[in-house]
Amino acid sequence: MSIVAIATQGAELQHPSLLATSTSGTIPDAFSGISNDIKQAGYGFAAGARMAEAMRGLGSMAERERFVSSWDDLGLDRFMADGGRYRRRRFAAFEMSANTVARKPHQPHYQSRDYNPLNGDIERWFEPVLDENADHPFLRTVFNVCRWAFTSAAPVADAGWPWHAEMHQFRIEAMTEVVGHPTPEGMHRDGVDWVCVMLIKRENVQSGTTEIFDDSSESVNRFTLTEPLDTVFLNDTRVRHGVTPISRLAPEREGYRDVLVLTFRRNDE
Numbered sequence: 001m002s003i004v005a006i007a008t009q010g011a012e013l014q015h016p017s018l019l020a021t022s023t024s025g026t027i028p029d030a031f032s033g034i035s036n037d038i039k040q041a042g043y044g045f046a047a048g049a050r051m052a053e054a055m056r057g058l059g060s061m062a063e064r065e066r067f068v069s070s071w072d073d074l075g076l077d078r079f080m081a082d083g084g085r086y087r088r089r090r091f092a093a094f095e096m097s098a099n100t101v102a103r104k105p106h107q108p109h110y111q112s113r114d115y116n117p118l119n120g121d122i123e124r125w126f127e128p129v130l131d132e133n134a135d136h137p138f139l140r141t142v143f144n145v146c147r148w149a150f151t152s153a154a155p156v157a158d159a160g161w162p163w164h165a166e167m168h169q170f171r172i173e174a175m176t177e178v179v180g181h182p183t184p185e186g187m188h189r190d191g192v193d194w195v196c197v198m199l200i201k202r203e204n205v206q207s208g209t210t211e212i213f214d215d216s217s218e219s220v221n222r223f224t225l226t227e228p229l230d231t232v233f234l235n236d237t238r239v240r241h242g243v244t245p246i247s248r249l250a251p252e253r254e255g256y257r258d259v260l261v262l263t264f265r266r267n268d269e
């Protein structure tokens with residue numbers, strides 16, 4: 001397989017609280033076009049198989065099953081202004097630089113009502129991501145891929161390290177009578193610079209289609225994250241996004257959609 005070499009920037013573990021990350025490694029040709037997609041269209045989609053190749057090129061996917069199983073232990077989101085009880089989540093904040101990612105003290109998640117008319121303008125405290133998952137090699141590798149994808153899609157000179165990063169573990173449940181809304185606020189921006197949404201698992205659900213909208217709120221694409229590691233990368237300053245509700249395929253069995261969402265914002269904003 002032919003590969004594209006990436007600049008080595010030497011990652012070293014500088015402090016126990018830092019995750020050692022690096023942009024050194026190799027990106028498969030099949031994945032390298034993603035940065036061009038993000039640059040040209042404001043978003044890019046990587047099928048799970050391509051994403052896995054990119055992750056192996058930039059880090060480890062060790063103990064993936066342990067990471068994935070942590071979605072079985074999320075707390076109920078009690079801040080749903082629509083009264084919904086179908087969303088479970090954990091949250092963590094990080095500081096990402098060119099070579100490292102360091103977890104920040106636990107803090108509330110805050111979105112302006114400009115970006116989230118449903119649940120904005122309040123500090124929402126969610127249960128923290130467990131340490132073993134915030135430090136997990138799989139997560140570290142996703143950070144590496146995001147760093148590569150987003151800095152490749154924009155001039156590195158504009159990187160403005162460090163970035164404020166947030167990690168969300170989400171489970172949207174489809175109840176017997178009630179559909180689950182992956183994005184209850186509808187079409188939206190997250191209010192950051194960059195967003196990565198990775199499908200962790202879909203269990204007994206239908207729909208949950210991701211839709212991308214341009215600056216004029218015109219729909220420009222629709223696709224469904226169906227396979228583990230299917231990932232969408234967004235330039236949040238250029239496009240809006242939304243996900244259609246999910247419902248159960250087999251009514252008698254539980255149904256849910258698990259995603260990992262990472263957002264990135266330059267600290268100077």
Ligand SMILES: [Fe+2]
Nearest residue numbers: 188189190241
């Ligand atoms: Fe979002």
